Amino acid sequence: MRFDVITLFPELFAPHLEVGVTRRAYAGGSLQLKLWPLRDFAEGNYRRVDDRPFGGGPGMVMMAPPLERALSAVRGARAQEAGEGEGEGAAPRAPLIHFSPTGRKLDQALVRELAAGSGAVLLCGRYEGIDQRFLDRHVDLEVSLGDFVLSGGELPALALLDAVARLQPGVLQDAASHQQDSFEDGLLDCPHYSRPEQLPRADGGVDAVPDVLLSGHHGRIARWRRERSLEITARRRADLIEAARAAGRLSKEDERFLRSLKLDATP
Incomplete structure (x- = not known):
């Protein structure tokens, strides 16, 4: 190219x-x-x-x-x-x-x-x-x-x-990396976390990595990431939710989750 x-x-x-x-x-x-x-x-x-x-x-x-x-x-x-x-x-x-x-x-x-x-x-x-x-x-x-x-x-x-x-073969170390980016499936990306598991705050508390990401349960982790992606998109870019809905990219489970948020982007 x-x-x-x-x-x-x-x-x-x-x-x-x-x-x-x-x-x-x-x-x-x-x-x-x-x-x-x-x-x-x-x-x-x-x-x-x-x-x-x-x-x-x-x-x-x-x-x-x-x-x-x-x-x-x-x-x-x-x-x-x-x-x-x-x-x-x-x-x-x-x-x-x-x-x-x-x-x-x-x-x-x-x-x-x-x-x-x-x-x-x-x-x-x-x-x-x-x-x-x-x-x-x-x-x-x-x-x-x-x-x-x-x-x-x-x-x-x-x-x-x-x-x-970055979409060319071999450019990203993990070929699947770009598939999880924002907009690849029409939604914004979910949050990401790395080490340490607990990050101290100035008030003496800690901000911890969500427990589900430490569980090792791939199915629950995938669903958590999907729901966070849906939530961020619905709150920040409701137009993308509507576009994903029109394109048939939202499952019944996705729609149930969106309804639970009680946002204007949900039917």
């Missing part, structure tokens, strides 16, 4: 390649990352990539010509590396993803979809925005981290790469 990133700040991606568990995805070859500095495709002595917006207003707009040259180089390199032809049987064209507050919200479903594919081209905008003509011509998907504005697309790109990388 290969990701190509068009960016003004390629140096922001170096730590992602060198530290943390996701480094294994790149070291092991399951994920490739190619950075394309946009100024390499700008013309003139100043390597200009932006200009004032037509119609006036604050900020600068990234110009289409440098972006189109960069994208053309990316497409050519991907085709050459894959040995693609122009006819039938050529590898699927990698989608161009642009990060924008107006885009589809990045969620685990989209991460799984991308993790199962062959990669994408990531476009990291800056300044006031990107010439709409380039977006209309080339962008396949716009993605947003949420209802807020960042200085550029590099942080959303890093978030997407991190989320996709």
